[in-house]
Amino acid sequence: MEKDNQTSPVMGFILLGLSDHPKLEKLFFVLILSMYLVILLGNGVLILVTVIDSHLYTPMYFFLGNLSFLDICYTTSSVPLFLDLVLTPHKTISFSACAVQMGLSFAMAGTECVLLSMMAFDRYVAICSPLRYPAIMSRAAYVPMAAGSWAIGGAASLVNTSLAIQLPFCGDNVINHFTCEILAVLKLACADIFINVISMTVSSVILLGIPVLFISLSYVFIIVTILRIPSAEGKKKAFSTCSAHFTVMVVFYGTLFFMYAKPKSKDPLGADKTDLSDKLISLFYGVVTPMLNPIIYSLRNKDVKAAVRCLVTQSCFSQ
Numbered sequence: 001m002e003k004d005n006q007t008s009p010v011m012g013f014i015l016l017g018l019s020d021h022p023k024l025e026k027l028f029f030v031l032i033l034s035m036y037l038v039i040l041l042g043n044g045v046l047i048l049v050t051v052i053d054s055h056l057y058t059p060m061y062f063f064l065g066n067l068s069f070l071d072i073c074y075t076t077s078s079v080p081l082f083l084d085l086v087l088t089p090h091k092t093i094s095f096s097a098c099a100v101q102m103g104l105s106f107a108m109a110g111t112e113c114v115l116l117s118m119m120a121f122d123r124y125v126a127i128c129s130p131l132r133y134p135a136i137m138s139r140a141a142y143v144p145m146a147a148g149s150w151a152i153g154g155a156a157s158l159v160n161t162s163l164a165i166q167l168p169f170c171g172d173n174v175i176n177h178f179t180c181e182i183l184a185v186l187k188l189a190c191a192d193i194f195i196n197v198i199s200m201t202v203s204s205v206i207l208l209g210i211p212v213l214f215i216s217l218s219y220v221f222i223i224v225t226i227l228r229i230p231s232a233e234g235k236k237k238a239f240s241t242c243s244a245h246f247t248v249m250v251v252f253y254g255t256l257f258f259m260y261a262k263p264k265s266k267d268p269l270g271a272d273k274t275d276l277s278d279k280l281i282s283l284f285y286g287v288v289t290p291m292l293n294p295i296i297y298s299l300r301n302k303d304v305k306a307a308v309r310c311l312v313t314q315s316c317f318s319q
């Protein structure tokens with residue numbers, strides 16, 4: 001048995017995905033491929049305009065460029081794998097490839113959680129302390145803030161992924177998911193995962209609990225400040241500066257909490273429906289949210305719309 005435990009991880013895993021629903025699998029292949037192309041195009045354009053348009057050399061758009069790059073990396077770590085598994089009859093993935101994909105996805109998701117809280121702080125300073133904004137949100141401040149987001153997400157991923165791949169896996173090697181999602185992988189371990197649970201709990205507090213609390217407090221102060229503005233035009237202008245970020249944050253965290261906080265069915269007959277709904281929610285979180293981010297920022301931000309028009313017409317290159 002010990003020998004099997006040591007050698008079985010090298011054999012890899014089977015990703016179930018939507019193989020139990022072949023019609024849905026074909027439909028979602030087309031949908032996910034289309035969404036992935038939109039993600040690459042939309043976020044790529046946002047990164048490009050934040051780099052070439054000097055009017056967007058501000059902390060908010062620097063964070064936005066990081067967010068767009070994160071979305072591209074996050075979807076690229078999982079979507080091509082899903083598309084490949086749909087096209088190939090053998091839905092297997094090697095242990096090493098599974099570990100890499102699991103680590104990258106965890107890192108990108110964790111980084112985005114922290115980065116959104118940094119963007120919330122930027123909006124808090126812009127609205128609650130506008131006169132001090134240039135001094136507080138200087139380049140010496142916002143660059144380390146973004147770098148720190150990447151470092152925290154990467155460190156959390158390294159710790160949890162390292163602990164996961166050291167576990168022995170024996171018997172069932174079927175992952176009931178689209179990708180090597182860490183919680184789905186941990187279910188297959190044939191050893192005590194107490195340390196992994198503790199590590200995941202600490203990571204959840206750092207990557208979810210603290211950022212959500214920080215964002216909530218920031219928006220409480222933001223809302224209070226906006227309500228104190230005497231003119232309706234002033235309130236509208238102040239709200240417009242944070243509406244895009246607030247919308248992205250609600251979509252991101254709303255889907256994330258719904259995915260993990262949704263009660264599981266205790267009825268064995270409803271297990272298939274529960275598994276399918278979990279997969280579809282995960283799909284929304286992993287693909288639809290990154291696709292919506294550039295659309296939300298483009299539609300609700302006049303500076304971004306102007307920069308995109310400049311890029312399309314190439315007028316910014318003639319200036």
